[in-house]
Amino acid sequence: MPKGCNRVALDKEHLQYPHRSYGMDHDYYDWSMLSTRKPVNWPKGKKLALWVNVCMQFFPLNQRSEPFPVPGGMSMPYPDLRHFTLRDYGNRVGIFRCLKALDRFNIKATFAFNGYLAKRNHYLLNTIIERGDEIICHGWHMDALHHSGQNLEEERELINRSIETLRQLSGQEITGWLSPARNESRNTPALLVENGIRYFSDWVNDDMPYRFNTAKGPLWAMPLSNELEDRFILLNNLHSECSYVEQVCDACNFLLQESKQQGGRILALNIHPWVLGQPHRIGKLEQVLSYLSDQSNIWNASSGEILDSFIAQQ
Template sequence: MPQEHGGSIRDRVAYAPIHGRPRLQLPGGARVAVWTIVNVENWSPLGPMPRAVLPPPMGQPLLPDVPNWAWHEYGMRVGFWRFLEVLGERGLKATFAVNGTACTLYQEACVAAQEAGWEFMGHGHVQRPMHKVEDQRAAIADTIGAITDLTGKPPRGWESPGLTETDETLDLLAEAGIEYVADWVLDEQPVPLRTRSGGIVSVPYTVEINDVVISAVQQQRSDEIFQRGRDHFDRLHLDGAKTPRVMAISIHPYLTGVPHRIKYLEMLYDHILGHDGVVMWTGAEILDWYRTQVPADAGTR
């Protein structure tokens, strides 16, 4: 597989426009499969924060960065538990994208996610871009091991911190037994990707219905996740009459778990649940469904 800059990425995925593919079938003729990804991360107070809500005073960065570290820590002390309640009240199960080190650092939250029946997905060992990880193979193995120790089974999916990958990340994930990834935000249906040890599946993730983009990057109004999420879903439901679509809702406890945003997440779920033709699944359930529809080696030859 070519390793020149940019070449290996295009070699991994075939260009296949959605209108020309064989029609997939969701159970009961459903139009949209919706999955929720709850992201739980370890932000070390010893280094620069992965993102910030408050700029450094007079432009002088300080360590420890107490206000921005505490901004995130609030999510694990308070916001996460709102997510657990909102999803539980509606009988929904999330895919739990978790740093390996968070399994012990935030053990009570992780155990609560397991008891709620959520699917665990690897999300790096700590919250650090993959190109900054010295030994990716070891970090992937350590993450899988931490999740396995907690839940009794290895994760099937992976979301890299910040959706970052190097040229070898996908190969290392496949070799470690990961079956699907959420880094490749390029479609509304699952897509097969090539690795040096066989295929892996991209399950549609999102940078649009994602509270990092909405709230932390674009700094939109508190109701944007509802407004944008509703419009996004409505169009997928319309298009899903021709061929099914996948919608991802990506949330973080320190962002959507705050008091002034949580009701808009509730409103989004209630809007979606008010429609027929919808299945509320985890990433692994979407993967298993896709495998019933498409041959295992499709798009990887």
């Protein structure tokens, strides 16, 4: 039988390309190459803005996994005490090691809080409020995912509840957002604008802030690398703790170098107390913070401050 016999065919839509034209294949944002944009200068002539984002997360034991099990969530039959307690470890033990490390090297962080965690753990929330650091909303909890199977009203209520809970309990304005698992429905960005959110960090397609369009008005996308986050490197890629340090330092050096020709850059480190707060890892966070605090060209600020400085120059 000659090869290629018995072939059927795909529907004709598979050879039709309705979005094959200039720019993106959607309307969320405009196509723009980073290298062609106006250079940015950070305060005090610094080249690299450092945003350390600490994720404050609650993983429910009775995980529904709708529409998928959140990375880092429960993965064993109920009751998965192993993963519940390992994550809870971050909120009891790990966070205090992380805070100590940040203070030791005088590094300011931003804290992405699940609204429900703020509600169930006032001590933890108050600890962060008393530091005066910026808090952004990290959804309701890690099993309350935003996704396309959700109806609009359900998601609207979820987003409103998450943000308003955090606003009331923290007394902060809350203008930043990070979705659990960075997952979104098609409606999420517009619903964020509706709830007074100014910037979000789910999309990992840039190293600098850019304008995101929604039906309810514009939003800023703030870069927060997924590839460079502790959980991704250590638990998804299973790289060594030493390699984590090396990768962050390599990224820092590269971005500093690039900023000399192309203007200010942002080094955004997303970290999790349940990952780096372990006794065998906290020293590596300290190494990273020590390295970064030794750089004379770094401006360490909260995500909101970095965005403000960026917007003022547009």
